[in-house]
Amino acid sequence: MIEIDVDICTGCEKCVEVCPVDALYMEDGIAVLKEEECISCGACVSACPVDAIEPVIEAQEASELSKYEGVWVFAEQHDGTLKETGPQLLGKGRELADELDEELCAVVIGNDIEDTAEELFAYGAEKVYMVEGPVFEEYSTEAYTAALARLISKYEPNVFLYGATHLGRDLAPSVAGRLGLGLTADCTGLSIEEVEGRKVLQQTRPAFGGNVMADIVCPNSRPQMATVRPHVMSPIEPDFERDGEIIEEGVEVHEDMISKEVLEILEPERAGEIPVEEADIVVTGGRGVGDCREDFGLLEELADLLDGTVGCSRPIVEEDIMPKAKQVGQSGKTISPNLYIVCGVSGAIQHKVGIRDSDHIVAINNDPDAPIFEMADFGIVGDVEEVVPALIKKLKNSEE
Amino acid sequence: MRFVVLVKQVPDTTEVEVDEETGTIIREGVPSALNAFDEFALNVAVDLKEELEEEVEIIALTMGPPQADEALNKCLAIGADKAVLLTDKVFAGADTWATAVTLGRALKNIGEVDMVFAGQEASDGNTAQVGPEVAAHQGIPQVTYVAEIEEFDPDEGNIICKKETDEGHVMMKTDIPVLLACMPKPSFEPKIPNVKEIMKAKKKPTEEWGYEDLGGDEEDYGLDGSESVVMETYSPPPKGEGIKVDDKPEVAVDRLVEFLDEEGIL
Ligand SMILES: Cc1cc2nc3c(=O)[nH]c(=O)nc-3n(C[C@H](O)[C@H](O)[C@H](O)COP(=O)(O)OP(=O)(O)OC[C@H]3O[C@@H](n4cnc5c(N)ncnc54)[C@H](O)[C@@H]3O)c2cc1C
Ligand SMILES: Nc1ncnc2c1ncn2[C@@H]1O[C@H](COP(=O)(O)O)[C@@H](O)[C@H]1O
Numbered sequence: 080m081i082e083i084d085v086d087i088c089t090g091c092e093k094c095v096e097v098c099p100v101d102a103l104y105m106e107d108g109i110a111v112l113k114e115e116e117c118i119s120c121g122a123c124v125s126a127c128p129v130d131a132i133e134p135v136i137e138a139q140e141a142s143e144l145s146k147y148e149g150v151w152v153f154a155e156q157h158d159g160t161l162k163e164t165g166p167q168l169l170g171k172g173r174e175l176a177d178e179l180d181e182e183l184c185a186v187v188i189g190n191d192i193e194d195t196a197e198e199l200f201a202y203g204a205e206k207v208y209m210v211e212g213p214v215f216e217e218y219s220t221e222a223y224t225a226a227l228a229r230l231i232s233k234y235e236p237n238v239f240l241y242g243a244t245h246l247g248r249d250l251a252p253s254v255a256g257r258l259g260l261g262l263t264a265d266c267t268g269l270s271i272e273e274v275e276g277r278k279v280l281q282q283t284r285p286a287f288g289g290n291v292m293a294d295i296v297c298p299n300s301r302p303q304m305a306t307v308r309p310h311v312m313s314p315i316e317p318d319f320e321r322d323g324e325i326i327e328e329g330v331e332v333h334e335d336m337i338s339k340e341v342l343e344i345l346e347p348e349r350a351g352e353i354p355v356e357e358a359d360i361v362v363t364g365g366r367g368v369g370d371c372r373e374d375f376g377l378l379e380e381l382a383d384l385l386d387g388t389v390g391c392s393r394p395i396v397e398e399d400i401m402p403k404a405k406q407v408g409q410s411g412k413t414i415s416p417n418l419y420i421v422c423g424v425s426g427a428i429q430h431k432v433g434i435r436d437s438d439h440i441v442a443i444n445n446d447p448d449a450p451i452f453e454m455a456d457f458g459i460v461g462d463v464e465e466v467v468p469a470l471i472k473k474l475k476n477s478e479e
Numbered sequence: 480m481r482f483v484v485l486v487k488q489v490p491d492t493t494e495v496e497v498d499e500e501t502g503t504i505i506r507e508g509v510p511s512a513l514n515a516f517d518e519f520a521l522n523v524a525v526d527l528k529e530e531l532e533e534e535v536e537i538i539a540l541t542m543g544p545p546q547a548d549e550a551l552n553k554c555l556a557i558g559a560d561k562a563v564l565l566t567d568k569v570f571a572g573a574d575t576w577a578t579a580v581t582l583g584r585a586l587k588n589i590g591e592v593d594m595v596f597a598g599q600e601a602s603d604g605n606t607a608q609v610g611p612e613v614a615a616h617q618g619i620p621q622v623t624y625v626a627e628i629e630e631f632d633p634d635e636g637n638i639i640c641k642k643e644t645d646e647g648h649v650m651m652k653t654d655i656p657v658l659l660a661c662m663p664k665p666s667f668e669p670k671i672p673n674v675k676e677i678m679k680a681k682k683k684p685t686e687e688w689g690y691e692d693l694g695g696d697e698e699d700y701g702l703d704g705s706e707s708v709v710m711e712t713y714s715p716p717p718k719g720e721g722i723k724v725d726d727k728p729e730v731a732v733d734r735l736v737e738f739l740d741e742e743g744i745l
Binding site: 125204208265296300409441470 | 492497605613645653710722725
């Protein structure tokens with residue numbers, strides 16, 4: 080719901096134009112709200128040039144909580160290609176939905192994404208809510224927030240999960256703020272627990288750079304929302320025969336509502352390469368590898384052999400050897416691959432926090448006391464220049 | 480023009496541990512500091528102010544215990560013109576949303592604000608939520624993962640910044656007022672204030688506001704105003720002792736491949 084400050088309203092009608100459900104009209108030169116129509120999408124709040132409209136967040140009544148049903152997953156896509164987080168969240172979502180005895184649904188937003196939507200059934204979604212249109216072609220916080228606020232207000236899901244990608248960490252708190260909901264960031268565990276006789280979503284997350292774990296619940300607001308670290312959850316075996324229902328939701332977003340514009344894409348993804356946060360196997364190099372791009376050739380060869388991708392520590396980005404998108408750690412990507420091979424990285428806390436959730440860590444370092452060994456499941460004390468070629472040779476031999 | 484920088488005093492996270500008996504976080508004796516990302520955000524604001532021809536007032540705003548004034552003093556020495564500390568028993572136990580509401584109301588109190596700067600995330604909670612939630616509360620746009628400001632056009636009322644995405648970087652143009660959640664470039668070196676700046680900082684105005692200054696009901700703040708409840712905190716399960724091989728590369732690599740086979744990775 081919103082509130083209109085009649086003293087500030089200038090009667091410009093911008094809000095009436097952008098309201099997707101015609102909940103606003105003009106009376107005596109001032110905007111008036113039809114409360115029963117309002118879906119709290121916030122379009123008018125952003126559109127008002129004089130800040131006369133403020134969102135009002137109503138507390139949810141305890142008795143109303145039970146009407147929220149369904150486990151929903153935000154399925155991120157880029158140019159029609161599904162990001163891995165969607166299927167991963169659906170994998171966990173399936174478990175949660177079964178435990179709650181509720182439906183598992185996915186939400187996909189974009190332009191021309193019908194095929195992408197269809198794909199989600201293979202990963203376990205029973206229903207897919209799809210919001211399509213040219214304004215959704217490129218991600219914008221405003222348009223996507225409006226779409227999700229609309230879907231949530233209308234369909235009232237119980238649980239809503241996002242991937243903790245850059246996009247997810249931009250979008251989820253914006254939706255939470257718009258609707259005044261609780262949100263738990265960067266979860267590594269999710270389960271259904273009983274609190275005060277009600278089944279709630281328990282969210283487990285690391286804090287204080289991973290030195291502390293916390294179990295968190297949002298008992299009094301619905302949906303219960305969380306962002307989940309990529310690669311912590313596993314998708315189910317896809318079954319492309321599976322079918323489901325696509326519900327197309329028309330959400331009109333006025334161009335004026337979007338106050339941002341991407342002028343230039345600076346470092347486009349290198350074609351064919353898997354982003355570090357999505358790769359199953361990551362081979363990372365630090366200052367111990369060398370000081371130019373060529374030195375990383377060895378690591379790239381290893382990564383290619385393993386169908387993985389190359390990552391790096393922060394100084395490597397600083398020295399312009401690798402692009403920023405490759406940086407692993409606190410100010411880079413948080414990753415949780417199945418196998419993390421880390422070469423010539425000392426293991427500073429800022430690096431470690433980014434790799435804690437890796438299933439297997441293999442460290443190669445010539446300093447037997449390097450802190451990285453404390454985290455390694457398998458450590459090799461040795462020179463990268465010798466160990467990596469030996470490993471490549473061994474892998475090539477065993478392939479033949 | 481007025482810029483507000485949201486800053487937080489955080490404990491040194493490498494020193495934080497859980498009291499195994501009570502399950503609470505041990506904060507005593509843990510040194511605290513200005514959150515590094517917030518310091519970067521403040522530097523961005525100060526640099527921008529220096530470039531602009533018109534008058535700019537920079538206000539550092541924090542919600543925290545009375546000791547958080549240490550962080551504010553540092554901000555004043557770095558270049559903030561004024562500091563506001565939001566401190567009140569009622570604010571204690573706030574989750575990100577209750578924090579955003581508190582900061583948001585303080586922003587309304589401050590009046591006309593052209594730009595809000597925040598850190599991308601705080602090193603204690605690491606949620607990266609407070610910034611975007613403040614933007615939502617104010618009904619202003621947000622740009623997260625801001626690496627640097629490229630161009631600011633106060634007359635046109637827009638700003639171009641370089642922003643990190645999942646794929647790399649983009650140049651993003653946005654209308655002001657806007658909230659920028661800033662993420663230091665790898666090469667960021669914070670300004671170290673000199674003695675003169677530290678002395679000057681002592682004369683700059685500081686204000687302290689409680690919940691009565693912000694309005695609303697007590698229930699809107701702190702634990703009562705929070706949607707998320709921490710049930711339990713604990714130390715992460717210790718990692719089992721790993722294997723460590725210090726031998727000829729060929730031997731080490733053989734053992735590694737064996738290990739990877741056993742774990743079903745290859
Ligand atoms: C706010 C902040 C955020 C940060 N964020 C990040 C982040 O996101 N990611 C990150 O990585 N860092 C980050 N850092 C930096 C971090 O503190 C460390 O400085 C950095 O991780 C060190 O990188 P490194 O291990 O590659 O280099 P070094 O610390 O120099 O380590 C090099 C290692 O290589 C070994 N070595 C040298 N030669 C060889 C050889 N021939 N064979 C084998 N081993 C060899 C050495 O023994 C040493 O252990 C951050 C710092 C701050 C303050
Ligand atoms: N208590 C607070 N007072 C002022 N700013 C805060 C506070 N908590 C968080 N912030 C701001 O929000 C950013 C993100 O914090 P967080 O969501 O906790 O990771 C921080 O970098 C600060 O700029």
